Amino acid sequence: MFGGIKATFLTDYVHTVIILVIIFIFAFTTYATNVHLGSPAKVYDLLVEAAKAHPVPGNAEGSYLTMRSKEGAIFFVINIVGNFGTVFCDNGYWNKAISASPVHALPGYVMGGLSWFAIPWLAATTMGLAVLALETNPAFPTYPNRMPDADVTAGLVLPNAAVALLGKGGAAATLLLIFMAVTSASSAEFIAVSSIFTYDIYQTYFNPKASGKRLIYMAHMCVVVYAVLMAAFSTGLYYIGISMGYLYLMMGVIISSAVLPVALTLLWSKQNMIAATLSPVLGLVSSLIAWLVTAKKEFGNLSVTSTGSNIPMLAGNVVALLSPILYIPLLTYAFGPQNYDYASMKQIRRASDDDVAAAANIDLELVPGERAQTADEALHEQTRLKRAATIAKSLTAFMTIALLVLWPMPMYGTAYVFSKKFFTGWVAVGILWLFCSAFCVGLFPLWEGRGSMAHTVRSIALDVRGVRKPVVQGRRREVGVVEVGGSEGSRTPPGRGDEKKGLAMPRVADVAMGE
Numbered sequence: 001m002f003g004g005i006k007a008t009f010l011t012d013y014v015h016t017v018i019i020l021v022i023i024f025i026f027a028f029t030t031y032a033t034n035v036h037l038g039s040p041a042k043v044y045d046l047l048v049e050a051a052k053a054h055p056v057p058g059n060a061e062g063s064y065l066t067m068r069s070k071e072g073a074i075f076f077v078i079n080i081v082g083n084f085g086t087v088f089c090d091n092g093y094w095n096k097a098i099s100a101s102p103v104h105a106l107p108g109y110v111m112g113g114l115s116w117f118a119i120p121w122l123a124a125t126t127m128g129l130a131v132l133a134l135e136t137n138p139a140f141p142t143y144p145n146r147m148p149d150a151d152v153t154a155g156l157v158l159p160n161a162a163v164a165l166l167g168k169g170g171a172a173a174t175l176l177l178i179f180m181a182v183t184s185a186s187s188a189e190f191i192a193v194s195s196i197f198t199y200d201i202y203q204t205y206f207n208p209k210a211s212g213k214r215l216i217y218m219a220h221m222c223v224v225v226y227a228v229l230m231a232a233f234s235t236g237l238y239y240i241g242i243s244m245g246y247l248y249l250m251m252g253v254i255i256s257s258a259v260l261p262v263a264l265t266l267l268w269s270k271q272n273m274i275a276a277t278l279s280p281v282l283g284l285v286s287s288l289i290a291w292l293v294t295a296k297k298e299f300g301n302l303s304v305t306s307t308g309s310n311i312p313m314l315a316g317n318v319v320a321l322l323s324p325i326l327y328i329p330l331l332t333y334a335f336g337p338q339n340y341d342y343a344s345m346k347q348i349r350r351a352s353d354d355d356v357a358a359a360a361n362i363d364l365e366l367v368p369g370e371r372a373q374t375a376d377e378a379l380h381e382q383t384r385l386k387r388a389a390t391i392a393k394s395l396t397a398f399m400t401i402a403l404l405v406l407w408p409m410p411m412y413g414t415a416y417v418f419s420k421k422f423f424t425g426w427v428a429v430g431i432l433w434l435f436c437s438a439f440c441v442g443l444f445p446l447w448e449g450r451g452s453m454a455h456t457v458r459s460i461a462l463d464v465r466g467v468r469k470p471v472v473q474g475r476r477r478e479v480g481v482v483e484v485g486g487s488e489g490s491r492t493p494p495g496r497g498d499e500k501k502g503l504a505m506p507r508v509a510d511v512a513m514g515e
Contacts, residue, residue, distance in 0.1 A: 257283025
């Protein structure tokens, strides 16, 4: 792996580690060291007092310490629908899954998904509850007033809580956290959009014979144009009063009608091209109608306030996700099932990167995935993929039932209000889960890549000292071994017997790190 997608992986890693460190700081400050809070018990007591002063309509006993919440249940559905859309329709996820080896894609996504869950869970448990606990404290930025609803929907809960807990340091930590999250996501989206434009549109329909350098140039131009358009679009949304909360709720209304067509493209061979193409469009039209009609019926007008309310957003999100259930079979059987055999997918060929690789001193033959597979290798890979698919389906079913049914539903149905001991346990589990996340995405990748990193450091040290010249990327020689035959830095590919001359064939990890 090299180039833009490699940069995206490295960026994600560094930024995620920084985000985890900041969340640890917030969590331990709130529940261990802060003078105003400092323990789960103190936070619990303040939340009980806050519920007495400002009970929450629709919550069990008006409490902030319960899963029985009418508005929370609505958000639960909206959140699931919207995130179905972001995962299934975001090319960034597909890029990473395709670029990963079949062996590592499944455990990587399982570990990544479980690690991610701790971030919104503990961040909300920490910073959201800290705001409620500290609103009556002079250290809170809006004291003696509560946070306005507009500030909540604008996403200012986190910075207000951070300032109340850590002062200016909290503001700086929040800025760094947001910067890390936004730039990491932006990097992935730039790669996703540019790859769609470059390979699926430009090369496919306009210039099939484009060279590697030309394709990279077009990708760079796409990134620049996309960045300018998104900056202009987001600025416009800000000035017309569309908040981050509004966009988050509306996300599923716009994109989730494509979830089922995308999934069935891979899972149902009968779905035809017309159904795959038109179902998302018809679903979008249906979701917009449901969203706006519900807002009009509920409030009597169409405004930012009425259309951004939970009930209209719920209607639009649900219709977006489920309406293709009607459109897909209707269009498929009206125009005839396609009975696709998926054979043409194996004929997809990547663009030639020979000219780019030559300019960058990269030997593509030694980069994993660039060499053509033998029949035995392809059969072995198919066997591993089928086994991985079985495991993935089983884990998906288990985690769906565990996280969406067995955990929240009994707590919602019984209208349970947390006791102090239960809340303390809740916080402890969240912090322990975050430690597991830090191990999975922070320490484990370092352990996996320890050999490549050690080789890279040794090579840099030798190059800096002038012991040898840099070699073509993708090749690895034993550090400190003198070559016999050929000048130093030779680009002649190693042949049989080269190991005896002081050359060593590359390991997968070395090639992946660009060595």
